[in-house]
Amino acid sequence: MNINGLYNELKKIGDSKLSRCIKLYLVKKQTEGTNIILYNLEVESEVQIDLLNIFKVYFQNSRTRNREQLEYDVVMDHTDKSKFLVIESNKYNGIENFIELFEDPSPADTIKGIDVAEFIAYAVHVCIPDELNFSFVGEFTSLSKVSKMKVVGNLKNNKFNKLDTNDTFGFSKNIAMVIYDDEVLIKHLPIFEKCCQMETEFKKNSAEVLNSIASFKFIDNIEELLHTAEKDTRIARRLTKMNSDPDRVKAFFTNKDRVKLVLKDPEFNDKFKGIEYNGSTLVYDSKLRQQFITLISDASYESIVGGQKRIDNSL
Structure with a gap:
């Protein structure tokens, strides 16, 4: 995958234009069966740019962008964290099915009643017609898991307010996979295999x-x-x-x-x-x-x- 090309194309586009072309999804397996569902969330323009900055910051170092890419192999032991894996998007139906979810005109749009722990990842989709189209996926983490036994809150006006971490979550700065130009770049193998239903x-x-x-x-x-x-x-x-x-x-x-x-x-x-x-x-x-x-x-x-x-x- 030409990550350098994607990164440089992204840098040419202004934030005001990008903020109208970014969608955020949470990724979840269906309760029954193995199909994947994308939940489309509404996000403010400023937050959209923050999400895109996860990608920019992750790949801002040229050594990361030029990291060696190995072909994904279902048998080989892919434990070398210094390399990316890459696979053509039409190699397996599960990959094609996952990518097609981003084009669904009527995605699921409410997460009411769903336990945060059920989501396996988040996904950001950028689409500027005839100019740029790519997606990236990252780890989705509940703050209650991160904080564990710690007391988390805000300090304001000399007062500490405890924060309820049960419904608070965050997006990892580490990219799990990138979908671009008929290829998938893989960094986090378990997330890739879950999203694309490889089992x-x-x-x-x-x-x-x-x-x-x-x-x-x-x-x-x-x-x-x-x-x-x-x-x-x-x-x-x-x-x-x-x-x-x-x-x-x-x-x-x-x-x-x-x-x-x-x-x-x-x-x-x-x-x-x-x-x-x-x-x-x-x-x-x-x-x-x-x-x-x-x-x-x-x-x-x-x-x-x-x-x-x-x-x-x-x-």
Whole structure:
């Protein structure tokens, strides 16, 4: 994502114009189901600019704007906080659905009766037709959680007035994600995956790849894997990764007779112990689901130069 370009475009536009083009939303999951709801809140012009300044201040340092961007991967361990993740907005339906919510002409507009703790994030949408269109999402925090056991209030005219923190909340200065120019920049992975319903995407993709695999009639008790993927997010993530490369899946299952070479290889024997090929189907112990997915992901390989046999842990 061209964050430098977005930042510089934003700097060119005056506050008076921007204050008429900014919307604030609170993000919440539906009480029933997994769909996301955006609640549109009325905010004064001055507050709109304050919200936009969260973005400006976060990216004012050129080192932040030029931070390395890695492609979002459903399996890899994204614990390196010094880098951003990036993904195309059309990669998953859940991302497209979330972005479309900002274009809803009749969004939910009242939070009456909703516990503040139910909101998972806040979102700011900037739209100047034919000029600029982007959104950013940040952490939404109840002040009662921040203050915990402290007494919070205001000092005025030599008098202390206690502040009721139960209905008081704030917006984090840390950006969780940015949506711009058909891409999503990710800093806070859990918020991204909640907003874009990625758990639902994982389950859907798992079912797709397993139904495809079932057509090869090569895995014994594939229904067990389908059931497990519904409950085990880690399994679902790995199957989603497989589903993103259908040619690799097809190549593995159309060359199934070569599987026995991997299972009998002393270098891989310990990795796949408990998995057997009986000449027609693969049979595995249900406790070895992770190892089994490693096998059918075709993650075992031999390096070309060194001739070393390894497992590709990115699968």
